[in-house]
Amino acid sequence: xxxxxxxxxxxxxxxxxxxxxxxxxxxxxxxxxxxxxxxxxxxxxxxxxxxxxxxxxxxxxxxxxxxxxxxxxxxxxxxxxxxxxxxxxxxxxxxxxxxxxxxxxxxxxxxxxxxxxxxxxxxxxxxxxxxxxxxxxxxxxxxxxxxxxxxxxxxxxxxxxxxxxxxxxxxxxxxxxxxxxxxxxxxxxxxxxxxxxxxxxx
Amino acid sequence: xxxxxxxxxxxxxxxxxxxxxxxxxxxxxxxxxxxxxxxxxxxxxxxxxxxxxxxxxxxxxxxxxxxxxxxxxxxxxxxxxxxxxxxxxxxxxxxxxxxxxxxxxxxxxxxxxxxxxxxxxxxxxxxxxxxxxxxxxxxxxxxxxxxxxxxxxxxxxxxxxxxxxxxxxxxxxxxxxxxxxxxxxxxxxxxxxxxxxxxxxx
Numbered sequence: 358x359x360x361x362x363x364x365x366x367x368x369x370x371x372x373x374x375x376x377x378x379x380x381x382x383x384x385x386x387x388x389x390x391x392x393x394x395x396x397x398x399x400x401x402x403x404x405x406x407x408x409x410x411x412x413x414x415x416x417x418x419x420x421x422x423x424x425x426x427x428x429x430x431x432x433x434x435x436x437x438x439x440x441x442x443x444x445x446x447x448x449x450x451x452x453x454x455x456x457x458x459x460x461x462x463x464x465x466x467x468x469x470x471x472x473x474x475x476x477x478x479x480x481x482x483x484x485x486x487x488x489x490x491x492x493x494x495x496x497x498x499x500x501x502x503x504x505x506x507x508x509x510x511x512x513x514x515x516x517x518x519x520x521x522x523x524x525x526x527x528x529x530x531x532x533x534x535x536x537x538x539x540x541x542x543x544x545x546x547x548x549x550x551x552x553x554x555x556x557x558x559x
Numbered sequence: 560x561x562x563x564x565x566x567x568x569x570x571x572x573x574x575x576x577x578x579x580x581x582x583x584x585x586x587x588x589x590x591x592x593x594x595x596x597x598x599x600x601x602x603x604x605x606x607x608x609x610x611x612x613x614x615x616x617x618x619x620x621x622x623x624x625x626x627x628x629x630x631x632x633x634x635x636x637x638x639x640x641x642x643x644x645x646x647x648x649x650x651x652x653x654x655x656x657x658x659x660x661x662x663x664x665x666x667x668x669x670x671x672x673x674x675x676x677x678x679x680x681x682x683x684x685x686x687x688x689x690x691x692x693x694x695x696x697x698x699x700x701x702x703x704x705x706x707x708x709x710x711x712x713x714x715x716x717x718x719x720x721x722x723x724x725x726x727x728x729x730x731x732x733x734x735x736x737x738x739x740x741x742x743x744x745x746x747x748x749x750x751x752x753x754x755x756x757x758x759x760x761x
Contacts, residue, residue, distance in 0.1 A: 362654070363626040365611045372607035375600040376575075377592050383580065389651050390579050391608070392615050392624050393670060398577040399608045405574035406605035409567045409590070410598050422594050424565035449591050452564070468595060 366392070418490075420483050421448045421466040436463050440497040442490070444516055446470050446504055454502065462500070465490065470508040471515060479515065487516070491523045499527045505550075568594070620692075622685050623650045623668040632657075638665050642699040644692070646718055648672050648706055656704065664702070667692065672710040673717060681717065689718070693725045701729045707752075 373384040416428035441462025467482040503509035533551035575586035593601040618630035643664025669684040705711035735753035
């Protein structure tokens with residue numbers, strides 16, 4: 358970075374690099390665009406950042422990001438009465454599932470996954486809170502929707518054991534060939550899942 | 560976007576989309592990462608945005624972005640005494656040229672290019688200021704480094720006419736095959752420039 362740039366410009370470039378996927382060149386382009394043409398947008402972004410950091414916390418029941426003490430999904434009686442609890446890793450997973458319109462139950466958001474090597478144990482992902490929730494009346498199925506990665510699978514197994522010990526039905530979302538995908542381009546592991554998880558056609 | 564998201568989260572996603580190259584998915588990923596893992600970073604970015612918008616203006620002499628009334632390059636006597644003035648479109652162009660370490664003169668930053676269809680005329684890109692500067696003692700060469708686009712070339716021609724009327728030597732940076740590039744992948748226009756601008760080998 359040239360030493361000719363003003364400190365305030367340099368600091369903005371550095372701060373933008375904190376965003377995921379933003380490197381030195383992109384941060385510089387963003388900085389110049391904001392200062393040359395989008396000063397109101399820059400102020401709006403600054404305000405949105407401050408407001409979100411100040412107001413957004415975690416839902417007391419499902420741990421997702423929300424401005425209220427309890428998120429809109431947990432606060433919905435129809436969803437609570439469904440008796441379904443879907444366990445996911447992140448709030449983005451909740452959004453992805455909500456967009457399908459297929460699921461009408463509640464969520465539990467781990468905000469991560471078990472990763473002993475990084476020192477992330479059961480309590481760091483709220484499994485003590487989840488364990489208490491398994492005593493809840495009317496809960497009849499836990500749907501495990503953690504990612505199909507090594508850590509996601511290990512986390513799913515851990516929670517399945519927990520639920521089994523309380524006698525609660527537990528399921529894992531299906532893995533297989535993506536809709537619209539071509540077999541030729543699907544990886545071995547996925548194709549293996551597609552075969553082992555095959556369904557009889559009536 | 561799901562209606563389940565808190566207003567503060569939605570507003571942050573919208574505000575991040577103002578950044579160049581950031582679409583809906585990326586803005587959402589940035590938002591969740593900031594709120595889940597980088598709250599200090601988010602506050603630092605908010606502060607950097609506010610500070611930059613408040614402090615950064617334009618250099619009175621060359622129009623580049625700076626916190627001072629006159630930028631460090633214009634304030635440098637050695638550069639002023641060089642008698643060279645390089646005309647570029649943006650502050651990013653200044654940075655790119657500075658990084659070569661090859662140029663020791665001053666700059667004039669148009670902050671755009673002539674574009675009659677968009678209503679951008681000579682005064683919008685500071686050519687009235689530039690015209691006054693051509694009277695400056697000791698100025699002996701204008702180097703035109705606007706982009707090799709239709710608008711950039713038109714702008715270069717306009718400024719060349721202005722400089723010619725004042726009897727000041729004017730040059731255009733060389734266009735040709737990029738160093739390290741392969742002829743086979745170079746476009747026709749560039750290859751045409753490379754031939755018409757060929758140099759005799761002594």
